[in-house]
Amino acid sequence: MLSLLALTLGATSVLAQGAKGGEGHVGGSFEDGGNTQVSAMMLFLGNEDTVYILDKSEGNAAQINGHPAMGAVYDIHSRTATPIEVSSNPFCASGAHMPNGSWIAFGGNGAIGPKGEIGDTNNGAYDSSYGDLAGQTSVRVMNPLGCTGSDAVSSANCQWYDDPAVTHLQAMRWYSTAEAMGDGTVAVIGGYSNGGYINRNYPENTDPVWQGGASQPTYEFWPPRDGWKPPVMQFLVDAGGLNSYPLTYLLASGKMVLQANVSTILWDPNSGEEIPLPPMPDNLVRVYPASGANAMLPLTPANNYSQTVIFCGGNDMPDNAWGNYSWPFINTWEYPASPKCHRLEPEPQDGSAPAYVEDDPMPEGRTMGQFIHLPDGTMLVVNGGLNGTAGYSTMTLETLSYSDMPYGMSLASGPVGRPAIYDPKKPTGQRWITEGLATSNIPRLYHSSALLLPDASVLIAGSNPNVDVNLTTVFPTTYQAERFYPPYFSAPVRPQPQNVPKTISYGGPSFDITIPASSYSGSANDAADNTTVVIIRPGFTTHAMNMGQRYMQLNNTYTVNSDGSITLHVAQAPPNPNLFQPGPALLFVTVNGIPSNGTLVTVGSGQIGTQPTAAIAELPPSVRLDSAKGTGAGSSTTGGNGTSTDQTSGASHTGPIVGGIIAAIALVGLLG
The missing domain is CATH 2.130.10.80 (Galactose oxidase/kelch, beta-propeller)
Known part of the structure; x- marks a missing residue:
């Protein structure tokens, strides 16, 4: 157990910056993405090269270790997938990231044989030809950082740790929701013990809490809290069966907003307090199914x-x-x-x-x-x-x-x-x-x-x-x-930012990113005015939701340089880990609405626990070029939380070649 927790809680691995790519595609179009080997019920981004796929236990033609595969690793660049071992049935599991970049899939369904029924029989005996273990309490851990190319399949570090006898939840959870908290721990909420379409015994509903033993209207945490016994969440009971995969978002205060059936609450994961909020209008149900x-x-x-x-x-x-x-x-x-x-x-x-x-x-x-x-x-x-x-x-x-x-x-x-x-x-x-x-x-x-x-x-x-x-x-x-x-x-060109950091902290000193003149088009001043730096966590996707998905723009100012390059002065994340929980994210620089490739970064300390925070450093004022083509002389902008000043030389370009010419003219003007 300790060795697995070390995998979950361990230090952050070194992450590589994203490779150049993405040009040559038609905006608004679909392209062939290749064969996923297993049906992609669940996805998450492992690193800049790979996506991990989970399916339910079923009769996939793709085999591994003598049984149908339930998981695969997808190579983003070659658009090919390779089966990897998953031991327990992850059918309708939930999932979350951890601060060190590992991922966990919680719960699932029972062991399944052909035709998809738990306890499927063949002449009175359980048919084990699908080779799966029961997954309702499983806690599967994947640490994909540093796994690239063939390593993503061959290395033991790039495989699921999946042994329900060793790592498991306290309750059976099929269709539960997982939401990371500001200290990197995870709340695992609700689900079924077993069941089907919706989570209720209707119309003979004589047991509204447990629904005859199939419902699981409780919550728990990972890693487990000492002495914890999963308490009932009344909100899930009151949702009347439409409570599977409750929609859950951590808020700045540390509370969570939960929505199921047409009900909404604020929930305090520390005290268990449930605060009613207005119901969803128009009798609309947004939760599964x-x-x-x-x-x-x-x-x-x-x-x-x-x-x-x-x-x-x-x-x-x-x-x-x-x-x-x-x-x-x-x-x-x-x-x-x-x-x-x-x-x-x-x-x-x-x-x-x-x-x-x-x-x-x-x-x-x-x-x-x-x-x-x-x-x-x-x-x-x-x-x-x-x-x-x-x-x-x-x-x-x-x-x-x-x-x-x-x-x-x-x-x-x-x-x-x-x-x-x-x-x-x-x-x-x-x-x-x-x-x-x-x-x-x-x-x-x-x-x-x-x-x-x-x-x-x-x-x-x-x-x-x-x-x-x-x-x-x-x-x-x-x-x-x-x-x-x-x-x-x-777009004809995409930004290619330089000096992108490997980590983002909660407050503290700012950092600089450089955008070369060759990687955007148009006026340098206009480009600088229309540049954003964002971190995105794509999340654990399943059943029409991405658990843990977040988008945060980091504040920035800029300096437009005489060679047409732009130096971005970028603030760290706000000093509140509840806004963007610690763990892996992609950092993008977007210029005039055109994004760079994303670089995988670690937000926070890389460890479970209270995250270090500091005051946000004041950013320097933005500096424009007063004679840049397409802008008015002496124009200025505040750009983020800074103020602007003007330089006496100009830079503008419409591409790599023109940019170089105008940068040279700007240099002559500067020397003059």
């Missing part, structure tokens, strides 16, 4: 790092329509998903009472849509369907025979192949963009996933609304991945 897209909006200096959560889509079916463990009580695939969006600031900075605010609706209704933070401050929504819910079933109370199910086991229909981009900076009525975005022809319904990659593209994979592998049904098991390239990939 309604699976509305949800994310915390970008944290920026401009909004004083205000923590606001957005919820979009989902479903407003009547309560009885949701049914019970076994199946829904209506034909869900006929019921349209909602296009509506709502924002909530759970801890308003102005001291007002928290309230849901309706936002611009999505271009179409969507269930199982997923928000992905992009480095330019916009948010991509991908995957999902126009109708129905997540989950799968062989019947409903309106369609009693599987042979009459129009979409096989799928409880959703109308795959939405066109992405949409949400811009929180735009005024109301103008926040959604679909123009110029291609449409995928691959259905991405239940068990689909998406993840931001270091080159600022998005990996899209998975989809399997079936109990086992099924390649012939209407919406089959999907191994084909795609790479989506947002519109900024149409």
Whole structure:
């Protein structure tokens, strides 16, 4: 046990800066992402070269150690995947990062045989041909830092540690949520012990707390707290079965906002106090299996790092329509998903009472849509369907025979192949963009996933609304991945920042990043005015959410140099680890809306425990070039929290060659 905790709690590994790449792709397009070997129910970024994939235990053709694979490692550059060993069934697990860059997958389902039933039998004996262990209490640990190329498969350090007899939760947790806290520990919330479509025994609901032994409305922490016994969370009980994968976000105060069914609370993980907040409007359910897209909006200096959560889509079916463990009580695939969006600031900075605010609706209704933070401050929504819910079933109370199910086991229909981009900076009525975005022809319904990659593209994979592998049904098991390239990939050049740090602290001295003149186009002053430095944690993605996903802009000022290069003076993260929990993140520099490749950095100390904090250092004033082409002489800007001054020489360029010429002219002017 101690050796595993050392893996979880150990010192931060050295991280390499991101390689140059990403040019030559068409903005707004999809490309072939290769074969994932297992259906990508869960994804997380291991390092700058690899993505790790988890599936449920099922009859995948890809084999490892004599049984179907449940996991794979995906090489970002070659777009190929290789099976890796996973011992216990991670079906519908939760996941979180740790401060040292390792990742943990919590819980899952029982051991499964062919046809996907726990305790599947063959002539009265358990069929163990899938070779899996029960995973409901499993704590699987992966430390992928330093694992590159073939090492990501061959090295023992790059494999899952997965032994439920050694590392395990206190309670069975299938469909739980994991949320990291400011000290790097993780709260693991809710789930089923066993069950099915939703977490309730209905209509004979004689046991509203435990639902006949299948529900697990409790919480615990990892690493385990001494003497801890998981207490009941009343909020999960009151959610009445629609409490799987509760939507959870850590807030500045150290409390969390939790949302399930139509209820919302503030929860104090230290005291257990539950503070009611207003309910979700319009009877909209966003939690699984309604699976509305949800994310915390970008944290920026401009909004004083205000923590606001957005919820979009989902479903407003009547309560009885949701049914019970076994199946829904209506034909869900006929019921349209909602296009509506709502924002909530759970801890308003102005001291007002928290309230849901309706936002611009999505271009179409969507269930199982997923928000992905992009480095330019916009948010991509991908995957999902126009109708129905997540989950799968062989019947409903309106369609009693599987042979009459129009979409096989799928409880959703109308795959939405066109992405949409949400811009929180735009005024109301103008926040959604679909123009110029291609449409995928691959259905991405239940068990689909998406993840931001270091080159600022998005990996899209998975989809399997079936109990086992099924390649012939209407919406089959999907191994084909795609790479989506947002519109900024149409830019002729991308920033190539230099001197990017390996770590980000909570307060303390600022640092400088240099942007060469050859890696942006247009006026140097304009480029400097429109440059941001952001850290993004892509999160652990599954079931239309990315647990732990965060976007934070670091404050900066700048100096425009006579050779056309730009020196960014960048502040560390605010001295509150609750805003951006300690652990791995990608650092991007975005110039005129065009992002660099991301560099993997470590935020915080790399250790579990109270994070060191310090006052934010004052940034120097921004310095412009007063004769830069395209700007007015003597113009100035504040740029971040600094003030600006002017230099007497100018620099401007439209590309590497022109930039060099104008830099030379600027140098002559400086000497004169």
